[in-house]
Amino acid sequence: MKPWQLIQKEICYRKTGFGIGLLCVAIAIASLTGALTLLRVYETRTSEILEERERETRAEMDRLENDYRRIMRDLGHNVMILHEDQSRSALRTVGHPDTFMPADYVYQLGHGGIETLNHLLPVLQQRVTWPEQEMDVILMGTPGQVPVFHLTRFLTEDGESYRNPIFRAIPEGKIEIGHAIATDLGLRPGDTITLMGESFEVHRVNRAQGSEEDIMLWCNLDVAQRWLDREDQINIIFALECICDIEGLGAITDEISAILPDVQVLEFSSRVIARGEARQRAEQESRRAIAAELAHRTQMSDELRGFATILVPVVLAASGLWIFFLILGNVRERESEIGILRAIGVKESVIAGIFLGKAIGMGLVGALIGYVAGVLAGALGGGGVAHGSVWGQFNLTLLAVALLVAVVLCAAAGWVPAMLAAQRDPADMLRGD
Amino acid sequence: MTEILKLERVSKTYRPPGRSAVAALDQIELSVAAGTFKVVCGHSGSGKSTLLLSAGGLQKPDAGHVLVKGTDVYRLSSEKRARFRAETMGYVFQQFHLIPYLNILENVMAPSLALTGDVAQLEQRARAMIKQFGVEQRLDHPPSELSIGERQRVALARALVNEPALLLADEPTGNLDERNSEIVIQHLRDFASRGGAVLMATHDMRIEADEKLLLENGRLELFAK
Incomplete structure (x- = not known):
């Protein structure tokens, strides 16, 4: 017969005492694993909520971005790049820039890795008289929006053009007209007009802006260059500034100058600021909401942790004491048995091992029960069920911790009674006769 | 012999606070040879249990020596003394001290907890003993x-399964x-007749033995032979 067989048979014989011990260990371990699981579930849920909020913020920012894109399209671009020799007073008096730049400049900007702009629109602009109508108009020739090529999130899959450009290229044989021109001449989309001796279909009538834009005629850049005899030339690059940090206004000039040294940059700062402020405010609100949620959940988590920090050691200590008295009672109950075992030559270490082995066995089985109960309770309490993650809370590390704590707890609680059993004077126990 | x-x-000497x-024992001189059955008589509290516990290596006397097969048992370490007891001695007590959660066979085999020998052989002997003592129907x-x-x-x-030299x-x-x-007395006599040494404490003076001693006031006197 081996000592473990003796332990096993004694446990079967005194089931109630062992059951109470198991319950005690299970409660202690359940409180530990339950608290740890609850905290982990809570923190996982916090991460999920915050990620959800982040996603919502990103979606909101994307939605705002689209709104701004539409608004800015309607407001017009907020940055204008001109040749450095262009006189600003002449710009006002003449009504259009009278110095020109190579059309290639816009592509140099597009490939220059510029960070402060995200929409580029090269234009050849000139105030002319529409000979067929004897009407002063501003001719605007453009090839459409040129990408900032490193901003791949805005580009189509081939990386060559914008996914959703603010200003699309004017199709060949078509023309876009300002609101005042359309009103004066009674034109609507689909009508045909004659300009410089060529026929064009009215592609679109722009909304009333109450500005010079109402007398603009938008055509393809090639057509304008041909009419104005400005082959491969433009005189304006419109751009949309993407600075979100209002303090960063002005950085754009430095950045553009580094790529195109012989240009000047005009920023319509009020538009930039309005755009930046609105966007910043929306982002700040979202961040504030996320921070408030995080703070609330962190506070709750801290309170739970604080509660667990007190509760778990108290339960462990109480359980340890309970196990101590149970094993001590078991030693007293088995004095006769200990005496006879000593008399027949069983060593003190084996007798101590019988009691310690029982305590450790109680710890191992109790830990398994407590682990399952604690994890289930923690997962249910933390709302793990709602997210289908109850089974995900069972993990080997926590099980190992539970087993280790239970074994150490039971071994510590059982140590003194086991030593008492081993060192009791057998004569005292047998002299009862 | x-x-x-x-x-x-x-x-x-007991010194209760x-x-x-x-x-309990005062300068006791006693020897038990192989093949003899000795009885120590005395009234309750005369020190009989103390004498047997001391003789069995379970209670160290204040003075004197206890030699079992020539070995001074109290000169052995606790662990060695336990081993020596397991190999040399058997005990029987008034209260039996059977382990309540073990069946009869397991109780008789309990000394295997202290031994490293062939368990199968011990079980064979245990079954034979149980049969010899007429309780084979109650094995489990x-x-x-x-x-x-x-x-x-x-x-x-249980006391004899180990084939001890001395039975207390x-x-x-x-x-x-x-x-x-x-x-029971007949079994003790049989054990002695097979070459074992038996020292029995009792208050029953009628029991016949090879030698009967009277323990009184801590002194041992020859009572009958």
Whole structure:
């Protein structure tokens, strides 16, 4: 017969005492694993909520971005790049820039890795008289929006053009007209007009802006260059500034100058600021909401942790004491048995091992029960069920911790009674006769 | 004949706190040879149990030496003494001290907890002992289902399963009726006749033995031979 067989048979014989011990260990371990699981579930849920909020913020920012894109399209671009020799007073008096730049400049900007702009629109602009109508108009020739090529999130899959450009290229044989021109001449989309001796279909009538834009005629850049005899030339690059940090206004000039040294940059700062402020405010609100949620959940988590920090050691200590008295009672109950075992030559270490082995066995089985109960309770309490993650809370590390704590707890609680059993004077126990 | 147990000037005095000292054993000289059955008589509290516990290496005397097969048992370390007890001695007590959650076979085999020998051989001997003591029908019964006499016979089987040289029996018939007492005494005599040494403590002066000694006031005197 081996000592473990003796332990096993004694446990079967005194089931109630062992059951109470198991319950005690299970409660202690359940409180530990339950608290740890609850905290982990809570923190996982916090991460999920915050990620959800982040996603919502990103979606909101994307939605705002689209709104701004539409608004800015309607407001017009907020940055204008001109040749450095262009006189600003002449710009006002003449009504259009009278110095020109190579059309290639816009592509140099597009490939220059510029960070402060995200929409580029090269234009050849000139105030002319529409000979067929004897009407002063501003001719605007453009090839459409040129990408900032490193901003791949805005580009189509081939990386060559914008996914959703603010200003699309004017199709060949078509023309876009300002609101005042359309009103004066009674034109609507689909009508045909004659300009410089060529026929064009009215592609679109722009909304009333109450500005010079109402007398603009938008055509393809090639057509304008041909009419104005400005082959491969433009005189304006419109751009949309993407600075979100209002303090960063002005950085754009430095950045553009580094790529195109012989240009000047005009920023319509009020538009930039309005755009930046609105966007910043929306982002700040979202961040504030996320921070408030995080703070609330962190506070709750801290309170739970604080509660667990007190509760778990108290339960462990109480359980340890309970196990101590149970094993001590078991030693007293088995004095006769200990005496006879000593008399027949069983060593003190084996007798101590019988009691310690029982305590450790109680710890191992109790830990398994407590682990399952604690994890289930923690997962249910933390709302793990709602997210289908109850089974995900069972993990080997926590099980190992539970087993280790239970074994150490039971071994510590059982140590003194086991030593008492081993060192009791057998004569005292047998002299009862 | 070979001397199995020898007590030399063994003394033991109890000094309970706050009460006067009691000399349980006073300069005891005793020897038990192989093949002899010796009985120590005395009234309750005369020191019989102390004498047997000291002789069995379970209670160190204040003075004197206890030699079992020539070995001074109290010069051995606790662990070695336990091993020596397991290999050399057997005990029977008035209260039997059977382990309640083990069946009869397991109780008789309990000494295997202290031994490293062939367990199968020990089990074979245990079964033979159980048969010899007439409780073979109760092999898988717990002690609580046995009569008092059967329990003492099981305790005797447990004491002898190891084939000890010395058997120490402390009031083994104290709880038994006359018939069961006779059976137990007969088994002790049989053990002695097979070459074992038996030292039995009892208050029953009628029991016949090779030598009867009277323990009184801590002193041992020859009572009958």
